Amino acid sequence: MKLRVSRTFPSFLDPNSFIGAGLLGILLVSYILTIYVSAIALGTFPFGETPSGSLSPSNQPWYVNLVAVVLLALTIWPVSRWLYQRVYDLIFGQQDNPYALPSMISQQLRGTQNPELTLPDIAESIATALHLPYIAFELDGDGRKVFTYGSPQPRAARHLFPLQYLDQLMGRLIASGRSANYPLSQSDHHILQEIAQQIGIALYLASMTEVLQSSREQIVVAREEERRRIRNDLHDGLAPTLSSFQLQLGAIRKLMFENPEEAEIILQELSGDLKHATGEIRELVYDLRPPMLDELGLIEAIQNLGILDTHTQLELDVPDPLPPFSAATEVALYRIVTEAVHNVAKHANATRCTVRITTDPEVLSLTITDNGQGMPTGHSDSIGQQSMRERASELGGAFSIQPVDPSGTCVEVRLPWRDTHR
Amino acid sequence: MTRSNRTVVAAILVFVFSLSSLVRGFLDFVNQGPFTQNADRWFIIIVFILFTILLVSSLGIWQNQRWGKIAAIAILTLNGLAVVPQFLDGGTLVQTLLRLVDVVTWLVVTVLLLMPTRQHSSA
Numbered sequence: 001m002k003l004r005v006s007r008t009f010p011s012f013l014d015p016n017s018f019i020g021a022g023l024l025g026i027l028l029v030s031y032i033l034t035i036y037v038s039a040i041a042l043g044t045f046p047f048g049e050t051p052s053g054s055l056s057p058s059n060q061p062w063y064v065n066l067v068a069v070v071l072l073a074l075t076i077w078p079v080s081r082w083l084y085q086r087v088y089d090l091i092f093g094q095q096d097n098p099y100a101l102p103s104m105i106s107q108q109l110r111g112t113q114n115p116e117l118t119l120p121d122i123a124e125s126i127a128t129a130l131h132l133p134y135i136a137f138e139l140d141g142d143g144r145k146v147f148t149y150g151s152p153q154p155r156a157a158r159h160l161f162p163l164q165y166l167d168q169l170m171g172r173l174i175a176s177g178r179s180a181n182y183p184l185s186q187s188d189h190h191i192l193q194e195i196a197q198q199i200g201i202a203l204y205l206a207s208m209t210e211v212l213q214s215s216r217e218q219i220v221v222a223r224e225e226e227r228r229r230i231r232n233d234l235h236d237g238l239a240p241t242l243s244s245f246q247l248q249l250g251a252i253r254k255l256m257f258e259n260p261e262e263a264e265i266i267l268q269e270l271s272g273d274l275k276h277a278t279g280e281i282r283e284l285v286y287d288l289r290p291p292m293l294d295e296l297g298l299i300e301a302i303q304n305l306g307i308l309d310t311h312t313q314l315e316l317d318v319p320d321p322l323p324p325f326s327a328a329t330e331v332a333l334y335r336i337v338t339e340a341v342h343n344v345a346k347h348a349n350a351t352r353c354t355v356r357i358t359t360d361p362e363v364l365s366l367t368i369t370d371n372g373q374g375m376p377t378g379h380s381d382s383i384g385q386q387s388m389r390e391r392a393s394e395l396g397g398a399f400s401i402q403p404v405d406p407s408g409t410c411v412e413v414r415l416p417w418r419d420t421h422r
Numbered sequence: 423m424t425r426s427n428r429t430v431v432a433a434i435l436v437f438v439f440s441l442s443s444l445v446r447g448f449l450d451f452v453n454q455g456p457f458t459q460n461a462d463r464w465f466i467i468i469v470f471i472l473f474t475i476l477l478v479s480s481l482g483i484w485q486n487q488r489w490g491k492i493a494a495i496a497i498l499t500l501n502g503l504a505v506v507p508q509f510l511d512g513g514t515l516v517q518t519l520l521r522l523v524d525v526v527t528w529l530v531v532t533v534l535l536l537m538p539t540r541q542h543s544s545a
Contacts, residue, residue, distance in 0.1 A: 019492060026499045027532070030506070034525070037506045086536035090491055186538040 016131075020091040027083050032072060039068035089185040092131040092178070101129045102194045113209075115202040116145070123149035126175070126195065130188055134176035137199075140169060141207065152176035157183045161196035165204035173199065233284055241277045245270060289327070290334055298322065298330055302337050302355060307345045312370075314341070317356040323419055325364070332391045332415070333357070333366055339384045340368035340411045348372025350408065364417035371408040375401070388413070425486045432534040436494050437480035439527045443473050446520075472497050483535070491535045502528035 043064035104125060108118050116139065123135040127149050134152040139145040152158065156177035163171040173196045177183040184192070248270045255263040285291065292301040299318055308314055325333065337355055344353045350372030358365045381389065385401060388411065392399040397415035404410045447470060450457045458466060476497045482490015505524040513521075 023492060023496055023499075026496065026503065030499045030503050030528075033503060034506050037509055041509060083536070086538070089538065090488065090495075090536060 016091050020088050023091075024083055024087045027087070028080055031079055031083075032076070035071050035075070036068045039071060040064050043067055084182070085185055088178070088182055089187060093185055093187045101126065101191055102198060104129075105195050106198055109198060109202045113206070115199065115206050116147075119147040119199075120149065122195075122199070123147055126192070130175075130191065131178065132175055132184075132188075133178060134174075136174040137163070137171060138174065139163075139171035139203070141171075145171075150176075153179050155180035159184050159189070159192070161192050163196050163200035163203060165201045168204055170200050170203040170207070172196075230284065230288075233280075237280050238277065238284075241273065241280070245273065245277075248273070289331055293330055293334055298325070298334060301334060302341075305338060305341055307338070307341050308353060309345065312345065312350055313352050315352060315354040317354060319357065319359060322357070323359055325417070328395060329364065329415060329417065332395055333413075336366065336388045336391055336411075336413055337368060339388050343382075343384060344368070344370045344372060344409075348374075348409065359417060359419065361419060362416065364415045366413040366415070368411045369404060369408060371404075374403045374407050374409055425484070428534045428537060429483060429486055432491075432494070432531050433480050433483040435527055435531050435534075436476060436483055436498075439498075439523075439531075440473050440476035440480060444470070444477065447473065472500070495532050495535055498528040498531055 040060055043061065105122055108122055108125070109115055112118050119137045119139075123137060126132065127135045132150070133156070134148070134150040136146060136148040139147075153176055156179055159175045159177070161173040161175070162169055163173060173192060175184060175188075175192055248266055252263045252266050252270070255266065290301065292304065295301075296304060299316060299322060302316065303314070305314075341353060341355070344350055348370045350370035353368065353370045356365075356367045356369070385399075389399040392413045392415065395415050397413055400412045402410055402412075447457065447466075449455070451466065461469075475493055479490040479493035479497070483494055484490075502525055505521050505528075508521055509518070
C-alpha cells in the first residue's frame with residue numbers, strides 16, 4: 001500500500017506548505033487585528049470616548065496603542081507557536097484518519113515471518129505518511145542493527161519510541177522533527193507510539209519463534225544423544241558381557257562331564273558376571289527414570305533417599321495430597337532433591353534439612369533448606385549445582401542458591417506449572 | 423470513520439453559521455438591504471461563493487476531512503478579518519450582536535478544529 005509521497009519538508013514547491021503558510025498568515029494577521037481592535041474598544045469606551053472608526057494608530061489615544069503593543073508583545077510568541085504547531089499538524093498530521101497508518105503497518109507486519117525485513121519499508125511508509133524527514137529503527141539483540149530512511153533536519157529534535165513487549169525491550173524507533181522549530185505534534189506521538197508497540201510485539205513474537213525453533217532442535221539433539229548413549233552402553237557393556245556368557249556356557253557344556261570341578265569354577269564366575277550385568281542393566285534403567293518414583297511415588301522416594309546420616313533430620317513440607325506432576329517434572333524434582341540433599345550430607349554439617357514443595361496456579365516451587373555451615377565465601381557453581389540449574393532450565397524454570405540467616409543454605413527451584421486438575 | 427465531539431460541534435456550528443449567513447445575505451440581496459446597496463456586485467458574488475464553500479466544508483468537517491477543516495478555518499478567518507474592524511463603526515445593537523456571533527463562531531470553530539485530538543492507545 002502506498003501513501004501520498006511528499007519526501008522533502010519543508011519545500012517551497014509543496015502545495016501543503018503553501019496552504020499551511022497561507023492559513024497561518026491570515027490567522028496571525030486576524031489575531032493581531034483582533035487584539036488591536038479590542039484594545040481600541042476597551043481603551044476608549046471606559047473613558048467616555050467613542051471609537052473614531054479609523055484603525056490608524058495616529059487616530060488613537062497613546063495609551064490605546066501602548067496597551068495594544070504590550071498585549072501583542074506578551075501574547076504573539078505563544079499564540080504564533082501554538083498556531084504554527086496546530087496548523088502544520090492539521091496540514092501534515094493524520095487527523096483525518098489517525099488509524100490509517102497503524103493499520104497499514106499492521107498489514108505489512110502480517111505479511112512476513114521476519115519483521116526485520118519489512119522495517120526499511122515501514123520506515124519509508126511512516127516518513128511519507130507523516131511527512132517526517134527521518135525515521136530509523138535500532139534493534140538490540142544479537143548485534144545492533146539499524147534501518148534508516150531519509151536524513152534528519154539540522155537542529156531538529158529526535159524522538160525515541162521504545163519497541164517493546166511487556167518488559168522486553170527489542171529496540172527503538174527514532175523520528176526526527178520536521179524542522180528545528182517544528183517538533184513532533186501530540187498526534188504524531190500517539191501514532192508513532194502505536195506503531196512502535198505493534199512493531200515491538202511483532203519483533204518479540206519473531207524472536208520467540210526463533211527461540212522455540214532452537215529449543216525444538218535442542219530437544220531433538222538431546223534425544224538423539226540419549227539414544228546414542230543407550231546404544232553405546234548396550235553395545236559396549238551389555239553385548240560383550242552376553243557374548244562372554246555364551247562362551248562360558250559353551251565351556252561349561254564341554255567340561256560338565258569331563259571335568260566337573262573346572263565347570264563348577266566357571267559356573268561361579270558366570271554367576272558373578274551375571275550379577276554384574278544385572279547391576280549394569282539396573283544402572284541403565286535408573287538413568288532413564290528412577291524406579292523408586294514408580295514404586296513409591298515422589299514423596300516416599302525422597303523419604304527413602306538414605307543419603308543423610310543419623311544426626312541430620314530430613315523434614316518434608318509438601319501439599320497433601322500432592323498434585324500430579326508430569327513425568328519430566330517429577331524426575332527433575334527427584335534428581336534436584338537428590339543432588340541437594342547429597343550436598344547437605346557431604347558439605348553442610350547440618351542437623352536439619354527441609355524439603356518444601358509449594359504450588360500456585362502457575363508456578364511450582366521447590367526449596368531445600370539446611371541449617372548447616374553455609375556456603376564458603378567466593379563460592380562458584382559445582383558440577384552438581386550446574387546439573388540442578390540445567391534440569392530447572394530444561395523445563396523453563398529458574399534455579400538459585402543462597403545463604404540463609406543465621407546459617408545454612410537454601411536451594412530454590414521455580415518451575416512453570418499448570419494445575420490441570422482444578 | 424472516527425469523529426470526536428469537537429469535530430461534531432464544529433461541523434454543526436459551521437453548517438448553521440454558513441446557512442444563516444447565506445439566508446441573511448440572500449434576504450438582504452432580495453430586499454436591497456444595506457449590505458447589497460453598499461457593496462460591489464463582484465464582492466457580493468465572492469462572498470456568496472465563499473459562504474457556499476463554507477457550507478460544503480461543514481460536510482467535510484463532519485467526515486473528518488482535512489480539506490473541510492482548512493477551508494472552514496480560512497473562510498471564517500477572512501470573515502473575521504472583515505468583521506472585526508466593523509466593531510469600531512458603532513451601529514445598532516442587532517448589527518453588533520451579529521458581528522459578535524461572526525467573531526465568536528470564527529474563534530470557537532478555529533480552536534475546536536486546531537486543538538489536538540486525544541487518541542487512546544489500543545495496545
